[in-house]
Amino acid sequence: xxxxxxxxxxxxxxxxxxxxxxxxxxxxxxxxxxxxxxxxxxxxxxxxxxxxxxxxxxxxxxxxxxxxxxxxxxxxxxxxxxxxxxxxxxxxxxxxxxxxxxxxxxxxxxxxxxxxxxxxxxxxxxxxxxxxxxxxxxxxxxxxxxxxxxxxxxxxx
Numbered sequence: 125x126x127x128x129x130x131x132x133x134x135x136x137x138x139x140x141x142x143x144x145x146x147x148x149x150x151x152x153x154x155x156x157x158x159x160x161x162x163x164x165x166x167x168x169x170x171x172x173x174x175x176x177x178x179x180x181x182x183x184x185x186x187x188x189x190x191x192x193x194x195x196x197x198x199x200x201x202x203x204x205x206x207x208x209x210x211x212x213x214x215x216x217x218x219x220x221x222x223x224x225x226x227x228x229x230x231x232x233x234x235x236x237x238x239x240x241x242x243x244x245x246x247x248x249x250x251x252x253x254x255x256x257x258x259x260x261x262x263x264x265x266x267x268x269x270x271x272x273x274x275x276x277x278x279x280x281x
Contacts, residue, residue, distance in 0.1 A: 125173070125179075126138065126140075126141075126144075126145035127173055128148050130157060130167060132167055135159065135169075135170075136171050136172060136173045137159060137162060137165065137171070137173075143190075146188075146191070149184055149186060149188055150187065150188065150189055153186055166243070167257055168225065175256075176256070177256045177257075180201070180205070180253070180254065181252075182251065182258050183251045183253060184199070184250040185250065188248055189245075191245075192240045192241075192244040193240075194239070194240075195212050195214055195217040195226045196213040197210065197211075198212070198219070199237070199250060201252070205252065205257060208252065209221075209249075210246075214229050214235060216229070216233065220245070223242055226242050226245050227242055238262060244268040
């Protein structure tokens with residue numbers, strides 16, 4: 125599910141397609157989103173979706189460019205809910221895990237250099253909103269263990 129928050133009333137509105145969401149995200153700073161941009165919608169209408177802990181919320185950064193043609197940006201939450209991973213599916217069907225993978229693809233496939241550039245890819249991770257993750261989840265347990273390790277290592281220094 126994709127959603128955007130109105131810059132005026134701060135209500136959440138669902139976005140019907142991934143493509144539409146990526147367009148909104150790409151231009152968010154230059155073209156903030158308001159309820160009035162959706163036909164037949166206004167800030168007086170009830171929210172499409174409530175911000176609560178009935179689901180895990182993940183907030184993407186604004187201004188991430190839309191994926192280049194013939195590619196797809198995938199954002200996948202790890203099983204332990206510890207963090208997200210960002211991949212791009214390239215025209216050859218393989219996943220790029222970082223800029224180095226994109227550069228290797230372009231080096232091996234020079235015919236794509238006119239339509240793809242390394243600068244067109246963003247591996248910026250979205251933020252998992254902690255308060256929407258269940259208290260009993262593996263995520264909180266794992267996070268507490270990581271914090272314990274950090275505190276242990278910092279006290280040894």
